[in-house]
Amino acid sequence: MSDLEGISPLTLNRLSVYLRCLRHLQVAGVRRVSSQALAERYLLSAHQIRKDLAQFGEFGIRGVGYDVDDLAQHLTTLLGLDRLYRLLIVGMGNLGNALAHYLGFNQGAFRVVAAVDRDPERVGRDMGTFRVYHVDELAAVVRRSGAEIGVLAVPAEAAQENYDALVAAGIRAVLNFAPARVKRTAEVPLKNVDLRINLEEVAFVLRQGELRGEAGGEGEGEG
Amino acid sequence: MSDLEGISPLTLNRLSVYLRCLRHLQVAGVRRVSSQALAERYLLSAHQIRKDLAQFGEFGIRGVGYDVDDLAQHLTTLLGLDRLYRLLIVGMGNLGNALAHYLGFNQGAFRVVAAVDRDPERVGRDMGTFRVYHVDELAAVVRRSGAEIGVLAVPAEAAQENYDALVAAGIRAVLNFAPARVKRTAEVPLKNVDLRINLEEVAFVLRQGELRGEAGGEGEGEG
DNA sequence: AGATGTGAATGAGTTCACAGCT
DNA sequence: AGCTGTGAACTCATTCACATCT
Numbered sequence: 001m002s003d004l005e006g007i008s009p010l011t012l013n014r015l016s017v018y019l020r021c022l023r024h025l026q027v028a029g030v031r032r033v034s035s036q037a038l039a040e041r042y043l044l045s046a047h048q049i050r051k052d053l054a055q056f057g058e059f060g061i062r063g064v065g066y067d068v069d070d071l072a073q074h075l076t077t078l079l080g081l082d083r084l085y086r087l088l089i090v091g092m093g094n095l096g097n098a099l100a101h102y103l104g105f106n107q108g109a110f111r112v113v114a115a116v117d118r119d120p121e122r123v124g125r126d127m128g129t130f131r132v133y134h135v136d137e138l139a140a141v142v143r144r145s146g147a148e149i150g151v152l153a154v155p156a157e158a159a160q161e162n163y164d165a166l167v168a169a170g171i172r173a174v175l176n177f178a179p180a181r182v183k184r185t186a187e188v189p190l191k192n193v194d195l196r197i198n199l200e201e202v203a204f205v206l207r208q209g210e211l212r213g214e215a216g217g218e219g220e221g222e223g
Numbered sequence: 224m225s226d227l228e229g230i231s232p233l234t235l236n237r238l239s240v241y242l243r244c245l246r247h248l249q250v251a252g253v254r255r256v257s258s259q260a261l262a263e264r265y266l267l268s269a270h271q272i273r274k275d276l277a278q279f280g281e282f283g284i285r286g287v288g289y290d291v292d293d294l295a296q297h298l299t300t301l302l303g304l305d306r307l308y309r310l311l312i313v314g315m316g317n318l319g320n321a322l323a324h325y326l327g328f329n330q331g332a333f334r335v336v337a338a339v340d341r342d343p344e345r346v347g348r349d350m351g352t353f354r355v356y357h358v359d360e361l362a363a364v365v366r367r368s369g370a371e372i373g374v375l376a377v378p379a380e381a382a383q384e385n386y387d388a389l390v391a392a393g394i395r396a397v398l399n400f401a402p403a404r405v406k407r408t409a410e411v412p413l414k415n416v417d418l419r420i421n422l423e424e425v426a427f428v429l430r431q432g433e434l435r436g437e438a439g440g441e442g443e444g445e446g
Numbered sequence: 447a448g449a450t451g452t453g454a455a456t457g458a459g460t461t462c463a464c465a466g467c468t
Numbered sequence: 469a470g471c472t473g474t475g476a477a478c479t480c481a482t483t484c485a486c487a488t489c490t
Contacts, residue, residue: 005431009424010481016423020402034449042404047483054451062450062489079423080430087422095325098317104402104419109426149425173429175421179243179327181265189428191421196327198398198416199310200239200302201232202372203332205412206396207303208228233459257471269471270461277473285467285472 003055004078011052015075017042018049022072034065081109088147088171089115090162091154092122092132095177099153100127113145135165142169149173156180163190227279227301234275238298240265241272245295257288304332311370311394312338313385315345315355318400319376323350328374336368358385362392371395379403386413 007015021042025033039046053059053066059074060066076082087105089096092115099105106112106129116135117123125132133141141147150166152159152174159178166174166188173189176182184190230238244265248256262269276282276289282297283289299305310328312319315338322328329335329352339358340346348355356364364370373389375382375397382401389397389411396412399405407413 005435008480012424012427013420016420017404017417020417021404036449043406045482048481050450051452051482058451060450063448064490065449080427081423085422085426085429093325094317094321098321099418102316102318105422110422148429149422151422172432173425175425181240181244183266189425189432191425193418193421194240194243195322195416197236197239198414199328199333199372199374200304201235202396202398202412202414203308204235204303206308206371209395209412212228231458259471268460271459273472274460274474281473283472286470287468288471 007055011055012079014044014048014052015079017044018052019072019075019079019081022068022075025068026072031068032065033068035060037065083109085110085149086113086145086147087111087149087151088113088142088145088166089151089153090117090135090138090166091152091158092117092119092125092127093153096151096153099151099177100130105151110149113147114141116141135162138165139169142166142171147171149175152176152178152182154178230278234278235302237267237271237275238302240267241275242295242298242302242304245291245298248291249295254291255288256291258283260288306332308333308372309336309368309370310334310372310374311336311365311368311389312374312376313340313358313361313389314375314377314381315340315342315348315350316376319374322374322376322400323353333372336370337364339364358388361388365389365392365394373397375399375401375405377401 018038021038021044022033035046035049038044038049053071056078057074059071087110089100089112092100096115096117100112100115104110112130114130115127115132116138117132118135120134122132123134148171150171150173152162154162156179159176159180159182163174163176163182163184167185171188174184174191176190176192177195179194179196182190182192241261244261244267245256258269258272261267261272276294279301280297282294310333312323312335315323319338319340323335323338327333335353337353338350338355339361340355341358343357345355346357371394373394373396375385377385379401380403382399382403382405386397386399386405386407390408394411397407397414399413399415400418402417402419405413405415
């Protein structure tokens with residue numbers, strides 16, 4: 001069991017998906033589920049679910065299946081979602097706003113504690129659960145707010161400098177949404193998320209379908 | 224060469240990245256680049272760049288490297304980015320707005336031609352290059368605008384029904400940003416992009432760092 | 447019986463080493 | 469000499485078959 005060090009990013013992402021599905025089942029009042037039922041309901045692979053889970057212990061009951069609450073709890077601790085992560089959004093334009101308000105960036109294990117921007121128009125704004133500060137105050141904001149994860153939602157040109165500033169300010173990890181390949185330092189983990197790449201992927205399979213006289217693509221992926 | 228059918232999504236995404244890097248070099252006035260130079264500049268693998276490119280022909284010059292313009296052109300056609308794709312945004316909340324205005328969803332090969340929403344507040348709004356219609360008019364909007372790719376930026380609960388509506392309306396491909404596992408029909412390719420999963424991944428590596436006494440994570444990924 | 451957990455088999459993807467051009 | 473293109477080695481990931489447990 002365990003081997004918590006060497007989980008592959010692919011497995012890790014699937015575990016997140018499983019947890020999302022289990023939460024969904026919890027809300028629906030389902031208490032037990034088999035790998036097969038889970039797979040069918042959410043378009044996954046039963047084999048893979050079992051393989052992925054087995055890597056970390058025996059969470060199921062043979063002949064029966066998995067206890068939904070129990071498994072959800074296990075995955076939550078495994079993924080490290082049993083505590084709070086404080087987020088700082090860098091760049092409160094359209095994207096920063098969307099991330100802050102939408103899609104669970106302010107739910108469960110994650111809380112947006114502050115934002116910074118360089119536009120005086122936006123600085124000082126009260127966003128309800130957090131406020132917008134000037135980017136020059138970054139270090140102080142990180143310290144006072146206790147922010148651990150920085151979310152870059154700035155234009156491509158500004159991405160690297162803001163990553164560097166976040167590192168200097170003592171942030172612990174960074175998620176970059178700017179369409180730029182930011183270079184990380186040894187100490188502060190970074191994940192580049194390029195939204196446009198997904199669009200290009202979809203466009204490609206669409207085009208493939210066209211070229212071979214409309215039969216529909218194959219892919220159904222992840223983000 | 225070619226084998227354009229069986230490109231793996233991973234390769235495909237890397238090709239998009241290469242193209243992005245080449246465009247960057249073009250702007251900087253660089254005319255020739257070796258796989259190694261490209262790899263060093265953008266934190267890639269020279270071996271992999273060559274392998275990926277070689278799959279489709281001989282784009283380089285041995286002993287010299289690649290012609291930047293030339294390779295960019297090749298990749299553009301290869302990825303199918305040599306024509307225009309018309310986008311329709313479903314859901315003009317924070318996220319829909321952000322996608323429409325930011326990050327290249329309205330640049331190059333992609334153009335947002337229309338949006339739909341069910342909130343009367345938003346319906347009728349003129350977004351400059353496109354307008355917001357009521358979701359009930361979806362079929363007519365798709366037909367008139369010639370939209371091919373639908374971008375779902377609605378709450379999780381509404382994702383599946385809106386995908387189905389898009390399919391019924393004759394859309395050709397869908398990109399889903401709602402945190403829900405939408406099921407695709409055979410004909411209309413779908414890509415689910417879950418923004419939160421990236422956050423969970425970063426949180427995980429951050430926590431790993433903590434648990435083994437701060438050494439910084441390893442991962443440096445993709446979206 | 448029925449579903450999990452696991453080792454073995456298959457397949458995909460990446461890295462390497464070097465042959466082949468320029 | 470230098471850098472690409474490629475077949476072979478290797479590593480990683482997924483799928484399968486079945487032993488194991490309730």
